[in-house]
Amino acid sequence: MKEQLLDVLKLYFGYNSFRPLQEAVITSILQKKDTLALMPTGGGKSICYQIPALMMEGTAVIVSPLISLMKDQVESLQANGIAAQALNSSNDETTNASLRFQCQQGKIKLLYISPERLLSEIPFLLQDIKISLFAIDEAHCISQWGHDFRPEYTQLNVLRERFPDIPIIALTATADKITQQDILKQLHMRNPQIFISSFDRPNLSLTVKRGLRQEKKLRTILQFIHRHDKECGIIYCMSRSISEKLTNILQNHGINAAAYHAGLRNKEREKAQEDFVKDRIQVMCATVAFGMGIDKPNVRWIIHYNLPKSIESFYQEIGRAGRDGLPGETLLFYSFSDIILLTKLASQSNQQKLNMEKLHRMQQYAEADICRRRILMNYFGEAMEEDCHNCDVCKNPPKRFDGTIIVQKALSAIARTNEQTDIQTLIEILRGSAGENIIKNGYDKLKTYGAGREIPTSDWKDYLLQMRNLGYFEIAYNENNRLKLTDSGRKVLFGQAQAVLVVTKHPSKKENIPPKTYSKTTDIQTNSFISPLSTKEDVTLFERLRLLRKELAERQKIPPYIILSDKCLHQITAIKPKTIEAFGQISGIGEYKKEKYGKEFIDIIRKFTTN
Ligand code: ADP
Ligand code: ZN
Numbered sequence: 001m002k003e004q005l006l007d008v009l010k011l012y013f014g015y016n017s018f019r020p021l022q023e024a025v026i027t028s029i030l031q032k033k034d035t036l037a038l039m040p041t042g043g044g045k046s047i048c049y050q051i052p053a054l055m056m057e058g059t060a061v062i063v064s065p066l067i068s069l070m071k072d073q074v075e076s077l078q079a080n081g082i083a084a085q086a087l088n089s090s091n092d093e094t095t096n097a098s099l100r101f102q103c104q105q106g107k108i109k110l111l112y113i114s115p116e117r118l119l120s121e122i123p124f125l126l127q128d129i130k131i132s133l134f135a136i137d138e139a140h141c142i143s144q145w146g147h148d149f150r151p152e153y154t155q156l157n158v159l160r161e162r163f164p165d166i167p168i169i170a171l172t173a174t175a176d177k178i179t180q181q182d183i184l185k186q187l188h189m190r191n192p193q194i195f196i197s198s199f200d201r202p203n204l205s206l207t208v209k210r211g212l213r214q215e216k217k218l219r220t221i222l223q224f225i226h227r228h229d230k231e232c233g234i235i236y237c238m239s240r241s242i243s244e245k246l247t248n249i250l251q252n253h254g255i256n257a258a259a260y261h262a263g264l265r266n267k268e269r270e271k272a273q274e275d276f277v278k279d280r281i282q283v284m285c286a287t288v289a290f291g292m293g294i295d296k297p298n299v300r301w302i303i304h305y306n307l308p309k310s311i312e313s314f315y316q317e318i319g320r321a322g323r324d325g326l327p328g329e330t331l332l333f334y335s336f337s338d339i340i341l342l343t344k345l346a347s348q349s350n351q352q353k354l355n356m357e358k359l360h361r362m363q364q365y366a367e368a369d370i371c372r373r374r375i376l377m378n379y380f381g382e383a384m385e386e387d388c389h390n391c392d393v394c395k396n397p398p399k400r401f402d403g404t405i406i407v408q409k410a411l412s413a414i415a416r417t418n419e420q421t422d423i424q425t426l427i428e429i430l431r432g433s434a435g436e437n438i439i440k441n442g443y444d445k446l447k448t449y450g451a452g453r454e455i456p457t458s459d460w461k462d463y464l465l466q467m468r469n470l471g472y473f474e475i476a477y478n479e480n481n482r483l484k485l486t487d488s489g490r491k492v493l494f495g496q497a498q499a500v501l502v503v504t505k506h507p508s509k510k511e512n513i514p515p516k517t518y519s520k521t522t523d524i525q526t527n528s529f530i531s532p533l534s535t536k537e538d539v540t541l542f543e544r545l546r547l548l549r550k551e552l553a554e555r556q557k558i559p560p561y562i563i564l565s566d567k568c569l570h571q572i573t574a575i576k577p578k579t580i581e582a583f584g585q586i587s588g589i590g591e592y593k594k595e596k597y598g599k600e601f602i603d604i605i606r607k608f609t610t611n
Contacts (some may be wrong), residue, residue, distance in 0.1 A: 001027070008051055012080050014590035019044040021197045025169075026051050029133060034160075034189040035169040036139070038180065038196040041316075042297070042323035045171045046073060049135035053110050054082065058130035059103055062112045064137045065150055068273075068293040070112040072562075077110060079562045081592030086112040087121070103129045115152040122162060131166050134159055136187065139170035143182035148292070153186075160188035173199075173319070177381070199380050204318055204328045206372045206391040208365075209505070211335050211461035218249065221303060224331060225255055225283060232276065233301035235285045236317055238338065242305060243285040250283055260286040278559050279550075291317060296559070297324040298566045307334035309342055310358035311365060311379050324565055334366050336423050336465065343477050367469045369398045369502060396505075403501030404492060406455070407467055411493040413448040414473060414483050417441075422481040427460045462504040470499065541608050542573045548604060552597065563597070564588065576605050 005026060009015050021037070022044055028035045029052040039045050053060030064070045070086040077084035085099050085108050102108050106129070113121065125131060136142070142153040159168060170183050184192050209220065221235070237243040240261040250257035258272045258281045275281040277296050284290060288308075302321045308314040314332070322328025339359075346355035365375050373388035387394045413429050414421065421429065421443075428435050429443045432450025443449060452460060467473060472489035476482050491497040546560075546569060553560040564572075568588040577583040583602055584594035 004055075005051065008054060009047070010590065012051075012054060012082060012590045012592070013047060014080075014584075014586070014588045014593065016587055021195050022048055025195050028193040028195070029167055029169050030055065032165075032167045034167055034187075034192045036180070036183060036189070036192050036194045037169065037171045038194075039171070039173060040197070040199045040201055041173045041319040042201065042325065043173070043197055045137075045173070046076075048171065049133065049169050050077065050082075050110065053132055053135075056132035058106065058132040059108050060110045060132045060135060061118070061125065062110060062135040062137060063115050063118055063153075063156065064112050065115070065141050065148070065153070066293040067114070069137070069295065070114075072295045072559075074110075074112055075558045075562050079558065079593070080590050081596075082110065083108050084110040084112070088112075088114050088117060100124060100128075106130065115150065115156060119152075119155055119158070122158070126162060131163065134163070134166060134168045136168065136170045138172060139183045139187075140172040140174035140179050142170075142186045143179045145176070145178045145182055157186055157188055160190065173316075199382060200373065200377055200384070201319060201322065201328075202373075202388065202390060203322045203325055204330055204390075206318075206330055206332075206376075206388075208332045208334070208368075208372070208392060210333075210366065211458060211465050211504075212333060213458045213461075216458060217305075217333055220331075220333075221250075221305075222253060222255075224301070224303065224329075225250070228301055228329070230282065231300035232279065232282055232296070233284075233299060233303065234290065234317075234320060235283060235303040235305050236290075236308070237285055237287060238306035238341070240287060243287055246305065247285045250285065255283055256281055257283040257285055260284050260290040262287065262289045278553070279561075288313065288317070291320050294320065295323070296320075297561055298326075299323070299328070300326075301329040301331075303330070304332040304334075307332070307338040307342060307366060308362060309346065309355070311362050311376065312358070314362060314365070315376060315380075324567055326567060332366060334363075336461065339363065340475070340477065340481055343475075347477065363469075367465075369393060398502040400500050400502055402498060403463065404499045406452070406463055406501065407472060407492050407499040408495075409448060409451045410460075410464060410467060411472060411485060411489050413446065413451070414485055414489075415493065416446045416448055417443065419484045420482055422483065423461075423464060423475075426464070426483060427457055430455070430460060431457060459504045463501060466501055467499075472499070537608075538573050541576075541605070542569065544604050544608065545569050545572060545601065548600060552600075564593070572601060572605070576609060578602060578606060578609070 002023070005023060009018065021039065025035060025037045025048040029049065037045060037048055049060060049062065064073070067088055067090050070088060074084045074086045085102070087096055087099050099108070103111060136156060138148070141148050141150040142156065143149065168187055168189060170187060172183070212220065235246060237246060240263045243259045243261050247257045247259040258275065260269060260272045264272070272281070272284065273294065276284050277294065299321045302318045304314070304317070308317065318330040321330060342359050343356070346352065346359050349355045361379065365372065368375050371387040371394050372391040374384045377384045389395070409430060410426065413426055417429070425437060425443070428438055429446060429449055430452035432453045434444070438444055468475065471486055472492060473483045473485050476484055485493070488497070492499045549560050549563050549569065552563050565588050568586060571586050575586065577586065580594060580598035580602065583589065583598040584591070
């Protein structure tokens with residue numbers, strides 16, 4: 001059996017081995033058992049139902065919540081020579097009628113469909129076609145506990161009753177227990193087989209930078225993008241206006257960036273998304289509206305310009321990088337202003353307590369001085385035994401020092417202003433600023449005025465964040481964000497306790513902002529970060545292969561990654577296959593792609609190597 005599964009995997013998808021749990025899930029479905037598969041983004045869920053669909057008699061019906069997701073899946077399958085189609089509202093009725101006819105004739109192996117459409121098609125499906133299995137993709141949409149609840153999904157409960165002999169498989173990347181139970185219950189699954197794979201994404205590096213001033217933040221971002229020359233990434237921003245401003249700034253630095261948020265017209269949004277998917281835009285400055293429904297496997301990095309509101313959102317957003325399993329780099333910025341704004345929003349929301357708690361956990365993550373991945377995995381109920389060595393804390397453990405005097409200066413200034421100042425004013429007092437606000441309130445007469453002049457503002461911000469997290473003072477969010485001392489703060493202030501702080505980290509000043517060398521017209525592609533091409537010749541060959549891929553993609557009007565993945569292109573460059581058979585040996589190239597593209601790629605390699 002195992003051999004047979006591997007044959008199908010190689011034949012259609014070109015891969016030589018299964019990812020963890022894929023084989024177990026496939027076997028369960030082939031045995032016609034109801035199955036729940038929980039795997040992280042990029043874990044390879046699709047193949048879990050696609051292989052059974054190919055091996056079983058009849059048509060597999062796949063419920064998917066978004067047209068863009070269906071389109072991507074169908075194009076990927078068709079690119080592997082598999083008969084897949086989508087029945088949805090973006091088709092005209094003639095197309096849908098013809099699809100129904102093809103289903104009746106048993107010509108379609110996988111039929112993607114939206115939940116509401118499925119319900120209206122039940123009389124037809126039930127009567128006329130042979131169904132091999134039902135796959136419910138993004139199955140967490142069925143649960144009110146999940147974050148993407150869709151009322152249409154709840155009606156899928158009729159499937160079990162109406163189709164008693166057909167296996168149902170539910171797939172999701174949302175792991176929490178309540179959602180899990182809800183999926184089983186709502187779908188009326190019978191004796192379900194449950195498969196949960198690790199949610200760790202070891203290929204994603206994790207870094208947090210706190211309290212950076214605006215210009216430093218920008219400088220850090222420009223350096224970051226410069227390092228990722230031509231590699232696509234997303235910058236998540238807290239608001240529409242931030243995403244637009246940032247887009248402008250990046251464009252002024254010659255970076256190929258676009259904005260994406262709910263305020264754009266549908267057309268503009270769709271265009272921005274399509275340009276990003278097709279490698280025509282390198283950087284997307286987006287609000288959280290961007291991401292769902294994008295299966296682009298070669299997003300190489302994610303920056304959070306602001307602190308996300310929960311660990312769930314954060315993990316989902318960084319999860320959009322490195323779906324292809326190659327390295328992805330993530331960077332999170334956060335500052336007092338984020339905390340103040342998010343706290344305000346959470347306290348005004350319906351589920352105040354829950355949202356405050358979630359924000360608090362997010363903050364703890366950002367403040368951590370232990371391995372960040374351990375915190376994440378722990379949050380999702382998965383204990384990690386060892387440090388990850390791929391987060392900033394692991395790579396660069398924080399250095400500590402006795403910060404008692406610094407803390408005392410700040411706390412003393414808080415006390416001397418009768419706890420009436422906010423962070424900004426406190427820093428101005430400590431730095432001895434002659435601002436209007438300071439003079440007007442007579443703060444320049446305080447004993448602590450200018451007592452922290454030698455410490456730059458950005459360091460003060462960082463120390464104050466630390467002090468707040470150490471519980472030395474609180475921010476009264478509902479009283480103009482004024483600062484109030486706590487008991488443990490008073491202990492330090494009166495010399496009864498010591499305060500240990502972490503040395504602040506700064507982005508290097510030596511690295512200059514990159515020159516404007518990007519061209520807005522050239523398309524984007526992955527490069528050295530993934531697998532340094534060893535020679536200049538390889539770089540040239542890679543470029544030629546990439547151009548061919550782009551041409552093929554444009555001719556067929558599909559994204560380049562659907563033709564061949566970045567991983568494939570790198571392997572072809574390294575191995576330089578000169579026969580069609582050798583080309584077909586490469587991981588990710590199945591029989592169909594071998595026949596369809598082999599010759600054109602080999603021609604380039606042959607010409608290149610005889611030159
Ligand atoms: P998910 O839906 O879980 O986010 P996908 O099904 O889109 O993930 O798969 C993510 C990527 O991994 C795809 O590019 C897919 O082709 C690839 N992939 C899946 N299974 C394997 C495998 N066994 N070997 C190599 N690559 C795989
Ligand atoms: Zn770590």
